Amino acid sequence: MDFTYTETQDMIRDTLARFLGDTYDFETRQKFINSDSGRDPAIWTALAQELGMLGAPFAEEYGGLGGGALENAIVMEELGKVIGIEPYLPTVVIAGGALKAVGGAQADAMIPEIIAGNAIIAFAYAEPQGRYDLANLRTTARKDGSGYVLSGHKSVVYAAPWATHLLVTARTGGNARDRDGVSLFLIDVNLTGIVRRDYPTVDGNRASEIYFENVAISGDALLGGEGTGLPLIEQIVDEATVAVCAEATGVMQKLHEGTLEYTQQRKQFGVPIAKFQVLQHRMVDMFMEVEQARSMTIMGTLKLELPANERMAAVSAAKAKVARGANFVGQNAIQTHGGIGITQELAIGHYFKRATMIESQFGSHDYHMDRYERIVLAD
Amino acid sequence: MDMEFSPEDLAFQQEVRDFIAENYPAELREKQDEGEEMSKEDFLVWHKILHKKGWIAPAWPVEYGGTGWTPTQRFIWSEETARADCIRLMPFGLAMVGPVIYTFGTPEQKAHFLPRILSGEDWWCQGYSEPGSGSDLASLRTTAIADGDDYIVNGQKTWTTLAQHADWGFFLVRTDKDAKQQEGISFLLIDMKSPGITVRPIITLGGEHEVNEVWLEDVRVPQSQRVYDENKGWTCAKFLLAHERTGIAGVAASKRGIEKVKAIARTEVDGDKPLLANAFFKRKVAELEVDLAALEFTELRSLAGANAGRGPGPESSLLKIKGSEIQQRLTELSLEAVGHYGAPYFRGFGEGDNEHPIGPDYAHRAAPTYFNMRKTTIYGGSNEIQRNIIAKMVLGL
Known part of the structure; x- marks a missing residue:
């Protein structure tokens, strides 16, 4: 049992964080998501060809970095931190996951195309x-x-x-x-x-x-x-679900940090509103949801390799918890910002919107609680 | 990162299971199953068996009597003892004052007290809270005034858990009235048989005598029983609180608790189905399991950090908050599950009392335990104080 990241995993995170820090600031993102195509293809190409990041979960024989679900989680969390719209989830996690599982000529033909950034798969x-x-x-x-x-x-x-x-x-x-x-x-x-x-x-x-x-x-x-095909589809959707939990962790962390920062600047009644205990405790509650989302992402990711029932129970537990947490952190980030939080102007609202869509992506809290109960608490 | 147990870990797990199966006292098991209140001897019998085996203090450094286990082995140990429903070891010596003594104590203090904590020879209690100093602990007013080689201690402590059994107590006392609050406090080890100490019971909501008032009237304490420097007791107190908080997550015990609730809810009938088939009750159990998984993996991450050289830090406040909330929800579900039989007042088995208490065995302590466990969000720094700690130490507010 080991709960530390390897040096390679730390390197993937650092490299990606630095790259996204340089290329994905909020204003730039808003510019390309509002363009005709809705994206900047150069970023995807750079992720593939400069960083090798699209090969993160693939074996070295395909030209990948030799990782797996943990590497996917790292990439997704970093994308979450910049509310990235890069199609890593459907292309690398989902289609890549299906191709890895079936192997053979189809994998040989397609995985290198994914890694090179030539294929985008929805x-x-x-x-x-x-x-x-x-x-x-x-x-x-x-x-x-x-x-x-x-x-x-x-x-x-x-x-x-x-x-x-x-x-x-x-x-x-x-x-x-x-x-x-x-x-x-x-x-x-x-x-x-x-x-x-x-x-x-x-x-x-x-x-x-x-x-x-x-x-x-x-x-x-x-x-x-x-x-x-259903067992394979269930498996790749479970892999996608924990990847989305990882993305949610990044989104929630930024919602929390943004709220901390804002409350230290915003003054009312002559003091920064961060001085008010009622807001401090709420931000602590938000912090605890972020940490628990991170824990559940790790739990779900590590249990992807277990037999189907155990895997599904773990993934559903993770998604149910993260969905609730994303809801709590998102809504409280907006509430704490006050009026400015409900404008398009600040990044915070855009993080909130992504957090809200993640809540139900691949199944809502209720859906996953039902699935968890069917497996774990059968009569 | 992985969750696999190595072959050595699996062998260790088997060794632990075998040891518990062969050595856990049957009479103790029976008393636990019937929900009886535990005596001092009950608490100590398992302690002494573990001491003999050398497994009494897995968290201590080896040089002071620890087991030298890896974090994974310690995880296995806590899982297995909870799975087997072993009685909880008293934390006052092993988890609280012991680490303070081996971290801050003199060579003489270490040599004298640590072996006696390990053997169970000394039962410890904690003299922190006072009637006027609860969450604002540093406002404490019990004084220790130097007199030759001694201190003369006067004041009143309260909420002192199981002080009625205690041989020794560790006390926070004020040694400098003029200093800023936290800077005038010292950490004293006091023999509970000292003249001038009076212990008075406080009966709590479940009917238990668990906590006490401790009155100190001109109690003479040798200065050699002060741990760390004079007026530096707050450092020991903060260290101890962080240590106390990690254990307080209580993950393994809560896992066992959920199994018990499920067993009750499979036995209790709701309409023509077991209670566990009731969609609303089932959802509450499921939510609790999910929240416990989140706590477990947060603790595992925190242990990995501790293993990497960081001690338990302020994030252990998170473990305390979530752990105590889960413990309370468990007792609430148990009480809900037993239905009518939550109500009969259970006095325990008196001398020569042969009549079986009212209701099923699993119901006897449901209400008293629910009442009793309200303490968990209040003690060890209330959950509101824990939020203050996170706000200040983690969020920088």
Whole structure:
């Protein structure tokens, strides 16, 4: 048992923090998220080619840094600190995680493209009727010769407007919500019949509604077994969920620090408002939520390797706790700032918006408490 | 970073399990299961077994009688003793004054007191709070006035836990009335059999005699029983409080507590199902487990920091706040779970009392424990004071 980071992990954190400190100040971020494309592609290229950061969780034989989930968590926390919109989560954590799990020729072909910064992969899994149930799918992939024909509607696909590829969940058999019959496909974003409606999200990202209108895809787009994809999808979504917890930790830390700083400058009744005990104790409560989010992220990350039930219980415990904490820290950061907190002017409100979207990403507090109870407190 | 136990750790875990299974006294187990109040001898029997084995003070440096265990082994030890529901060791000597003596004491003090703490020969109590000095501890007014090689001590202490059993007490006393509050305090070791000491019981909400008033009237204390410099007692007090706070997280014991609550809620019936199947009750149990996991990993991170050469710092206040809140929620859930049978007043088993108390065994102490555990957010520096400490020491406010 060991709760310290390795030198390499410290180095990844320091290198990334320095890079983001130089390139990702709030004004610059606001400029590019409000541009037509909504991003600065040079940052992604630099993350890949100057820092090698997109290889953090991949084995050295692919050209990666040889890390895993802990390295993903480090990168996500640093991105959280600058409310970064770089598509590391869907591309590296989720698609990269799926490719690592299936291995073989698909991994050999695609992982180097991810590491080089050439591929951006969006994760098209949510559907309008599905909420957080990964098996509740109406999108179908009908067998057609050696390939498939994809039809359906995917909701709020983050990073899709920037993507080169889509990672898609679809039903190859069974009825809606069956565990059997779910498959995972990695496809080119430009295939005929893919219709996208792109839009900005409230947290500064870009996303799309995606409609598959009888899209012909080849048989080798299938990742893993046909109809047996759900365990793999659950695994990569769990990996993504703790990665989002790590991001939340970074976001929450900045919300807390920003509030500390502001209360020491803002004067009312002739003194900095940080002198008031009622605010001091609230900021202590915020601090404790940040620390516990960090602890739960580590807990969830370390338990990703356990058998599925233990993994899911741990990830749900982590996400439930972090969701509550993000809510508490975000709302209290705004409250403590007062009127200025509800303007677009200060960074604090933008951190709050990202924290709020993280609350329900990959499942709300209630969803994860339900899942935790089904596993741990079964009758 | 990883959570794996090495083969050596697993072997150690087995060794600990075997040792507890073979050596934990059956009579003590029976008394615990029936919810009886523990006597001084009950507390000491397990202490003495551990002392004989050399496992009484895992947290101490080896030179003073520690076990030299790795942090992982210490983690395994606390997990296993809680899992087996071993009686809690009294912290006053082992976790409080012991570390103060080996950190600040003279060679003579170390040689005399430390072995007696380890063996359980001396039972210690803590003379800190006074009627007028609770959260504002540094305002304490008990005085020690130099008289030759001695001090003459006068004053009143209160909330002194189990002083009725104590052989020795460690006291904060004022040795300089004119200095700034914290700077005029000294740390004295006082023989509780000294003439002029009177111990009076305070009965708390659960009906227990756990705490006391201690009156000191012209008590003569040799100056050689002062730890560290005169007027530097506050340094010892702060050190001790930080030490006290880490143990106070009580993670392993709370894990065991949750298992007990679950067992009750599987036995108690709500409609046609066990209480644990009630969605509202189940959610409260689940929330508690999640919060306990957060506390556990926060403590593990803090221990990793301590292992890297940082002592328990002000962040241990977080462990105290969250740990005590969880302990209280546990007792609240137990009381809720037992339903009607929370109400009958349980007097314990008197001499020759053969009648079984009312209600199931697990219900006897539910209400008294709930009442009693309100103390956890008040003692050891109230949770409000802990927030002040974090605000000042961690947040820099």
